[in-house]
Amino acid sequence: EAGVAQSPRYKIIEKRQSVAFWCNPISGHATLYWYQQILGQGPKLLIQFQNNGVVDDSQLPKDRFSAERLKGVDSTLKIQPAKLEDSAVYLCASSLNFYPGQVQETQYFGPGTRLLVL
Amino acid sequence: GEDVEQSLFLSVREGDSSVINCTYTDSSSTYLYWYKQEPGAGLQLLTYIFSNMDMKQDQRLTVLLNKKDKHLSLRIADTQTGDSAIYFCAESGDDKIIFGKGTRLHILP
Numbered sequence: 001e002a003g004v005a006q007s008p009r010y011k012i013i014e015k016r017q018s019v020a021f022w023c024n025p026i027s028g029h030a031t032l033y034w035y036q037q038i039l040g041q042g043p044k045l046l047i048q049f050q051n052n053g054v055v056d057d058s059q060l061p062k063d064r065f066s067a068e069r070l071k072g073v074d075s076t077l078k079i080q081p082a083k084l085e086d087s088a089v090y091l092c093a094s095s096l097n098f099y100p101g102q103v104q105e106t107q108y109f110g111p112g113t114r115l116l117v118l
Numbered sequence: 119g120e121d122v123e124q125s126l127f128l129s130v131r132e133g134d135s136s137v138i139n140c141t142y143t144d145s146s147s148t149y150l151y152w153y154k155q156e157p158g159a160g161l162q163l164l165t166y167i168f169s170n171m172d173m174k175q176d177q178r179l180t181v182l183l184n185k186k187d188k189h190l191s192l193r194i195a196d197t198q199t200g201d202s203a204i205y206f207c208a209e210s211g212d213d214k215i216i217f218g219k220g221t222r223l224h225i226l227p
Contacts, residue, residue, distance in 0.1 A: 004160070042122070042206055042217030043161065056214060091160055107215065109153075109160035 002026065004110035006092050012116045018080035021113045025073070025094030031055075033107060034067055034077050035091040043091055049075060050098050079115075087117045122218035124207050129224045136194040138221045140207030143188065147209040150183060152192045155204045155220065164192070164205075199225050 005024040013019050025032050030051050035043035046065065047057040051072040060067070064083070069075040079086055089112040095105035121143045130136040142150070148169050153161040167174045167181045167190075174181045180193040190209075194201055204220040 006160075040219065042208075042219050044217075045214055048214070093161075106151075106163055106166065108163065111158070111160045114158075 004092055004094055004108055006090075006110040006113055008113055009111065010114045010116075012118065013082055014118050015084055016081040018078065019082055019115065020076050020078045021090050021092075021115075023075045023077070023092030023110060025075075025092070026108055029094035029096055029108075030072070031095045031098040031105065032069055032075050033093040033095075034075070035093065037089040037091055037112070039088070046077070048098070055098060082115075082117045084117050087115055089114050122207055122209055122216050124205075124218040124221045126219065127222050127224065129226055130197050131226045132197060132199060134197055136192075136197045136201065136223055138192045138194075138205050138207075138223065140190040140192075140218055141188055142190065142207070142209045142216075144209055144211055144216070145188065146211040147188075149210045150181075150190050151206075151208040151210070151215070152179075152181065152190075153206040153208060153217075155206065157203075161206060194223075197223075197225060201225060 007022050032049045034046045036046050037043045046060045047067045048055040049069045052069050067077045091112045092110045093107040095107045123141045151166040152164045154164050155161050165176050172183050178195045182191045202225045204222050206220045207218040208215050
C-alpha cells in the first residue's frame, strides 16, 4: 500500500513570495490533515479535512494560508505572502475517517515539505 | 488547554534500554501514541495505547501508562543505532491529536 505522498520535498523562497504544497493521501482515507512543524517542536495542526469539507481550521493563519481539497482526495496548502517565521516542515497526514466526538483513527504521515523563507 | 511535555534529549549506550517519558494534561485522552521521526522524514507511528490499559508490549517496545499521574513512557529494549531519532508522544481525546516537542534519542557506541 502506497503511503502519503507530498511534493516538493524542499522549497526555498524569499519573504513575500507565494508557495504551494501538494499532498496525496493514502487511497481510501477520507480525512486529511496539514501540520506545521517548526524546528525543535512537535507538529501543530493547521487544518483538517473530512472528504472535501473543513473540520478544523482554527489554527490556520487565514490572512496568508489557504488550503483546499476540492475532490476529496489530494490537497494543496498555499502561503501568500510568506514570512520568515513560516520556515518549517509542512507535514500532511491521512486517516481512514473522522467521527466527531469519538476516538481518533490512526494518522499516517507523509515525508513532509521543508520550507525555508529567506 | 491540553499540553504534552517531554524531556528534549536522551543518550543511551547501544544495547542498553532506553526509557522516554511523557506527561499530558488532558484527562479525557482516549488514545496515547508514540511516533518516531528520523532525519528528513515524516512521523512514523510506533505504537499506541488505549487509556483504559496500563501496559502494551510490542517486540522491543513497551508502553507504560499511569493514568492517575497522566504519565506515559516508552521503553526500547536492546537499543540499536537505528533507533536514533526523535520520539514524539501524542494524545487524543475527541477531536485532535496534540503532540509533545519530541525527545531526541542519541545512541552512544
